[in-house]
Amino acid sequence: EVQLVESGGGLVQPGGSLRLSCTASGFTFSSFEMNWVRQAPGKGPEWVSYISSSGSTIYYADSVEGRFTISRDNAQNSLYLQMNSLRAEDTAVYYCAKQYCDDGKCYGAWFGPWGQGTLVTVSS
Amino acid sequence: EIVLTQSPDTLSLSPGERATLSCRASQSVSRYLAWYQQKPGQAPRLLIYDASNRATGIPARFSGSGSGTDFTLTISSLDPEDFAVYYCQQRRNWPRGTFGQGTKVEIK
Numbered sequence: 001e002v003q004l005v006e007s008g009g010g011l012v013q014p015g016g017s018l019r020l021s022c023t024a025s026g027f028t029f030s031s032f033e034m035n036w037v038r039q040a041p042g043k044g045p046e047w048v049s050y051i052s053s054s055g056s057t058i059y060y061a062d063s064v065e066g067r068f069t070i071s072r073d074n075a076q077n078s079l080y081l082q083m084n085s086l087r088a089e090d091t092a093v094y095y096c097a098k099q100y101c102d103d104g105k106c107y108g109a110w111f112g113p114w115g116q117g118t119l120v121t122v123s124s
Numbered sequence: 125e126i127v128l129t130q131s132p133d134t135l136s137l138s139p140g141e142r143a144t145l146s147c148r149a150s151q152s153v154s155r156y157l158a159w160y161q162q163k164p165g166q167a168p169r170l171l172i173y174d175a176s177n178r179a180t181g182i183p184a185r186f187s188g189s190g191s192g193t194d195f196t197l198t199i200s201s202l203d204p205e206d207f208a209v210y211y212c213q214q215r216r217n218w219p220r221g222t223f224g225q226g227t228k229v230e231i232k
Contacts, residue, residue, distance in 0.1 A: 035219075044211050044223040045160075045168060059219045095167055102173075102180055109215035110158050112179060114167035 002026040009118030022079040022096030030074035033099040038092035086122045093117040128224035136232040143199040147212035152192045156216045159197045163208045
């Protein structure tokens with residue numbers, strides 16, 4: 001069974017930093033593209049960042065470009081999100097999400113499954 | 125940025141009834157649209173991708189249709205476990221996709 005477990009969330013002051021981790025199991029992590037998606041309280045989800053299976057291709061949402069860094073360690077089956085210069089509007093539950101695959105075909109565009117999420121609160 | 129507008133915001137129905145949820149895009153997204161279900165305290169779960177394909181393990185009572193700017197998620201007969209919030213998502217400008225604001229399906 002595919003499992004994604006996020007950790008590293010918490011309360012941080014504006015301008016501070018946090019590093020989120022996502023530990024994967026139940027699948028060959030190194031073969032799949034991964035994403036971070038966040039959801040502010042009472043809002044719809046928002047895509048944050050993408051990383052290819054090898055880590056060679058990375059994209060960010062405009063809202064986090066230059067402040068967040070996505071990375072992965074395929075040997076450790078882990079995905080990371082380094083978040084710097086945090087703002088109040090970054091407050092959200094952060095999910096890691098695997099690219100969706102169905103019947104041997106994988107889709108970079110769709111997310112599934114997702115982890116349970118980790119809450120990041122940016123407040124003084 | 126492509127904006128997705130879902131309607132209605134809330135749908136009040138009884139178990140066994142048919143639910144019809146709408147998602148409208150501010151510009152064409154072709155068929156690059158998905159639907160997710162989210163229950164309280166849980167992560168979203170993929171239901172439909174590429175506008176009309178059911179994801180693995182999703183019951184046949186869920187169906188998706190549409191293309192271009194207008195899309196529909198239909199739940200043919202609501203099961204008690206279907207009361208949740210539903211989001212549409214577009215990936216026309218992958219990877220910079222966007223989600224709608226959600227439709228809550230609540231028990232009447």
